[in-house]
Amino acid sequence: MELGRNTEGRELRTRFLWLGGFFLLGLFVLALNLYRLMVVRYDEFTALSTDNQFKDVRVRAPRGQIKDRRGEVLVDSRPSYDLTLTPAFCQKCFTDVLPQLAELLNWDETTRAAIEARVRAAHGPQRYQGMVVQVDLDADERDRINVRLHLWSGIEIEKVPHRYYPTHDALAHALGYMNEVTQEELVRLNAGKSVERSPYSLGDYIGRRGVERSFENTLRGRDGARKEVVNARGEVMRDQPTNFPEVQARPGNSVVLSIDARLQAEAERVFPGQAGSIVVLDPKTGFILALVSRPSFDPNMLTGRVSSQQLARLSRDPLQPMVFRAVAEHYHPGSTFKLVTLLAGLHSGAFTPNTTVNCPGGYRLGNRTWRCDLERGHGPMDAHNAVQRSCDVYFYRMGDVIGIDAIAKEARALGLGAVTNLSIAAEVPGIIPDTGYHNRVTPGGYTKGMVLNTAIGQGDVNVTPLQLAVMYAALGNGGKVFTPQVVRRVESASGEVLEEFAPKLVRQIEMSPEEHALIVAALKAVVHDPGGTASRARLKDVVVAGKTGTAQVMRLGAVRLKNYQLPYLERDHAWFAAFAPADDPEVVVVVLNEHSGFGGREAAPAAAAVISKYFELKRSDGSAFGPGWQGPPVVKPAALPIVPVAPPTALPVPEPAQLALPAAPPDAGRSQLADVPGRPGLDGALPLNLVPPPAEQVD
């Protein structure tokens, strides 16, 4: 008896058909839905599956090197072994791993608590990203951790490139340093997509100051990209290769400086004081050979390794190590300025080289007397003698006759009073006073006595060491004012020259061969003749031409004090500006030694040592610039590629207004340190009891 056939179950038959139909309908619905997902929407889900599976990984481009003119590496990347922790994979993190790490790495309680807090604070996708717990593990620490690494999960030692400055303090201001890009910069720099430049991301380093900053885009290179297979937990499956081609990172280009590291080292070594600057440049091209700014800082410390205590110490230091004294600080030039007055006097027609002024030891104007350095007086002085002996009265007279505006015009022609357009740093323009300036700035306006102070490089005259070097280069080379440059060329990572920087001539000033000969002879006499102020700069086999300067920081009171009797910040600045060989100069050296005293004693010997080293290197290299140097470019004024120089304005970065001095310092005779804006703390820390200025200037 079968159910489908017997009477008892006959009525079931149609129901079997219904049920079978229903089952088939159900399966058909499933099949239809599968068709919709797997065939119709296949592309959509394949894309999602790819998204799931691959993670884009950035391949960091190695940053370019910075080298000296001979190829010696000044800035490079070194491996840093960083300890990273991935919170999501770190098991028994707080009970086992972190306490053990704390013991191995000698963390104190606050460090450990800070790290713990960071690990706890990670949420969501952050938990799958490694966080750097400690940078720069030394070999010892690495060993200690490696032994235990297999016991922990989520802990790794990663080898990452880190910027390294093997020269440490030397050249630091010119090279710059790096630190993390800020949130605000991220938004600004990544705005506007560029194919050539890869975007910055949080945690990236960016160049600060110097070449690192100005050549950021050159040095940076372009990041590559690679896809990695990740599983659902975000773990990278290293054993599963992807078929996507890796986009290679393009390494950053190298920047080759005109600096000679050996000459730089010598300049650093011989710098005599605590604070100041040495500028060495090639008067034929304007390229800088060495650039000292003291005190300095270590970029290695500032590049992501600085502690808040170190930073506080840097910013509290009354000598302000972060200030680039060669370009971003200006000083009274003192007697080094007298050649400007001399040229202006000769150009005025009122003076000839043979015009004689009698020096009785002082110069009377109205009812006041301006003293000469030599109280008993120099006697009759012509141009040559006045420069050689640095007679103030001669230049008082000259200034009195030709006026302050003539001196200012000459000074501006020589490149003073305006930024030099050195591309790698923010500069101050210095101050060249004229009647307009004094009417604007000085209470009571311009008075006749001001020209006397200006004529000897005091009063309101302020120059940077670099400006003075450019000026002395022009004096030595017959009147060619160059834009100083520190970068010679840009090379690709493989050494191919991508861009070569040519000398930039700003202008040829008015200077007859006779005037040139007079100046060179007088400056030679300063060093080599008896009675010159810089006999300490004499060298055996090279004829040096130079000029000393002793710039008063304080106006003198009635009592004349010896330098050592003054507080440090009130002492005189010592200057020495020189070029050699005198008749066809190859090298210009300017030494500024802050608050040290007499230029002939405190600055000239260092300049002599640098010049001596220059010629020693020249002899040992066979040429001035070592192997690979195709001889100095032949500079004929006509053939020279003259790059038009924009009217001197301060560099756009950073805000020029912040660095350039305001046109109206409240009391231009005061210590400059106290006057420079953006240097807070000094006035408070070292009160300068200013004596009301009696109108007397002495060198």
Added chain:
Amino acid sequence: MAVRVERRMFTSAPWGLLAATLLTAGIGIYNLVSASRPPNHPLWGAQSAYLAIGLLAVVGVAAFDYRFIQRMAVPIYLLNIGALVALKFFGHTAKGAESWFVLGPLRVQPAEFMKIGMVLMYARFFNDDYRPGKEGHYGFLRLAIPVLIGLVPILLVLVQPDLGTALMMVFTAATLILFARVRWTVLVAIGVALVFGTGVLWNDYVRVQSEPKFTVVRHHLKKHQDGRIAGWLEPQTDLKGTNYHAMQSKIAVGSGGMTGKGWKDGTQTGLRYLPEQHTDFIFSVWAEEQGFLRCLLLLLLYAVILLGSLGVAYGARDRFGAFVAVGIAAMIFWQVFENIGMVTGLLPITGITLPLMSYGGSSMLSVMIGIGLLVNIGMRRYIF
């Protein structure tokens, strides 16, 4: 209990059904090799052992006349109810549900066997309660007992909580009751209930309401159940949270395409984007790696099993056999429909295994016991 062997029993055994079952189980093991590839613990060995045990169960269940089982239906049913009650006290909790007994290395899921017990009980009831003609159609009053037969185990399973199995039991019970014929008033009532249920769903989940929201059922549900229903109705929201499974499963299936990514080459599978990929989500592995065409093949095999089961029911020698076969067919159908529907986003996500494909001893054993019953009924259709 008489074990009588006759030649006719072999010729009338449902060989097609058995072949389809074995083929599906074989495909299941092949698929498991890929689903549990390193670094996962390989599971295909254990699954093969379960299949072997299952085959023994088929032989065991088919060996003696099912009229003996008919006599034992009530004790079997009560024993299973007892097991479910005992689960409340001795059960092992995993993944938020008390669904397992732990016996040494074995974990037994009583709900899997309850399904069979319920089907047997229904068959026994509808066999004994037979009235010919229109008289036999069930009205509301006479439905009290059949509803109770289903309601007790379903509630016990629901409180574990195992929504998937409970739902599948509801559908199976409903299929059996409808198959036993009901009056048109009952049909109307069911229709009204469906409309009402849809209305509740619409009110609780779809309708945009201002706070405080008026809900009928929603606030009684557990949070994960609520999330799944909400996620099912709005599949594009919260893809990292409640809809993670649904989305990842759809990605796996959809990215399989026409021909699949290849055995052991599924990326969603290999990179473990789907938890439970070897049990409830096993179909996504098959779809991702084998593609649409082989999914159709799998559905075809299920169709053979289902129609084979109905064939057995159609040819059964008595009403009890017919109802057991229909019940088992319904059980397999609803499980397949619910599972694949869930994996492909058609239905909300509930925990339910895919017969013969999912890894698991209890699931395999309960399906094989069902197959054993079908074989038993089929081979004895001419034996009286």
